[in-house]
Amino acid sequence: MNLSRRRALALGGAVVTVSLVPVSMAFALTEETQGVIDAFTGGAAVAEGGVTLIMPELAENGGAVPMTVAAPGAVSIVIVADGNPRPEVITFNFEELSGNSEASTRIRLAQTQSVIAVAEMADGSFASTSVEVSVTLGGCG
Amino acid sequence: MAIKPRIKLPKTAAIDEVVTVKTLLTHRMESGRRRDPDTDEIIPRMIVHTFEATFNGRPVVTFKPEGAVSENPYFAFSLKVPEAGELTCVWTDDEGEVFEGSKSIEIA
Numbered sequence: 001m002n003l004s005r006r007r008a009l010a011l012g013g014a015v016v017t018v019s020l021v022p023v024s025m026a027f028a029l030t031e032e033t034q035g036v037i038d039a040f041t042g043g044a045a046v047a048e049g050g051v052t053l054i055m056p057e058l059a060e061n062g063g064a065v066p067m068t069v070a071a072p073g074a075v076s077i078v079i080v081a082d083g084n085p086r087p088e089v090i091t092f093n094f095e096e097l098s099g100n101s102e103a104s105t106r107i108r109l110a111q112t113q114s115v116i117a118v119a120e121m122a123d124g125s126f127a128s129t130s131v132e133v134s135v136t137l138g139g140c141g
Numbered sequence: 142m143a144i145k146p147r148i149k150l151p152k153t154a155a156i157d158e159v160v161t162v163k164t165l166l167t168h169r170m171e172s173g174r175r176r177d178p179d180t181d182e183i184i185p186r187m188i189v190h191t192f193e194a195t196f197n198g199r200p201v202v203t204f205k206p207e208g209a210v211s212e213n214p215y216f217a218f219s220l221k222v223p224e225a226g227e228l229t230c231v232w233t234d235d236e237g238e239v240f241e242g243s244k245s246i247e248i249a
Contacts, residue, residue, distance in 0.1 A: 064211040081209060085174055089209040092218075095200035099159030099219030103204070106211040108172065139211070 029114070033080050033087040037118055040078045040091075041126045046118060051077070051129040053117040063139030064106040071119035071127065074101035078120075083113025108139035146242035148230055153249035154222040162194065162201075163217045166232050166240055172208030189214055189240075191233045197226035222246060 029037070037046075051071040059065040069077050069092070079089040092103040101119070109115070116130040149163040166189065173186025188208055194201040202218045220228060225248045232240040 068217075084209055086207065086209065088207045090207060091205040093203040093205070094218075095202055097196045097199050097201045097221055097223065099221040102219060103202070104215070104217040105204075105206075106215050108209045108211055 029082050029116070030087070033082045033116070036080050036087045037078070037116070037128075040076075040118055040120070044126055046126045046128045048127065050074075050121075050127045051117050051119045053115065053129050053131050055115060055131050055133050057132075058134045058136065059109060060136045061139065062109045062111070062135040062137055065109050065133060065135070065139070066104065066106050067115070068102065068104040069117045070100070070102040071117070071121075072101060073121050074119035074127075075122050076120040077101065077103070078118045079107070080116045080118070081107070081109055081113055082116065084108070084110045089115075109133055109135045110138045111135055146230060146232065146240050148228065148242045148244040150220070150228055150244045150246055153247045156224065156248055157221060159219050159221050160246070161217060162220050162228065163215070164192075164194075164230055164242075165213060165215050167213055168232070168234065168240070170206075170208070170210060170212045170214060174208065187235050189232045189234045191231075192216055193231045193233075194218070194220075194228060195231075196220060196222075196228050197224065199223075201228070222248070224248065 054068040071077055077092045080087040081089050089107050094101045112134045114130045114132050118128040120126055144167040147165040151160050154160050168189055171184055171187040175184045177184055192204040201220050227243050227245050229243045
């Protein structure tokens with residue numbers, strides 16, 4: 001999948017971030033969201049860099065917000081939505097014949113919030129990034 | 142009668158080429174958070190909880206959606222093509238219903 005600038009722009013003013021700060025320190029996540037992340041990481045340190053999460057800055061329809069996530073070398077990526085009734089959104093597992101650790105889907109966001117991607121690498125380490133998505137009309141999360 | 146899932150894959154690829162796969166299934170993905178407007182009762186969750194793609198029987202990806210994945214789930218991912226063959230995608234939902242689709246690819 002080609003994560004070119006054209007593709008990022010085609011998503012309607014998308015936000016691209018690369019993780020800079022460990023996820024538990026960057027901003028205040030709800031306890032529930034942090035719990036979901038800790039369950040995935042086993043409480044391990046979550047590093048900087050290596051995860052890209054592309055979502056629109058503004059989602060007019062919270063029922064179907066497009067997202068693309070990529071983390072080269074990841075075996076698994078978990079997506080959590082900090083402002084949804086339940087934070088868990090989806091887990092992507094990349095297996096033997098997967099060409100890269102990239103996936104796209106559409107998700108429901110109940111309100112303006114942070115969406116976090118946490119990647120588990122082949123060596124057992126973790127990395128994450130997050131984006132803030134403004135939602136005009138909330139979707140059933 | 143269920144609508145057939147859609148799988149988009151190039152017709153041909155070179156050996157070891159990485160190709161993009163796009164899939165779409167018609168499914169309500171009832172999140173379990175909506176109330177029936179007449180009875181005010183919660184409509185029970187009924188979503189696709191597992192999506193598995195294999196190629197000639199070998200695993201490609203496994204995705205585990207939750208209620209926050211949109212209706213008519215769309216998944217795109219990549220496949221490293223080892224040889225000519227068939228990509229099979231299987232979606233399983235909370236009621237145990239299984240949806241399956243396949244698409245072939247040749248080596249060129």
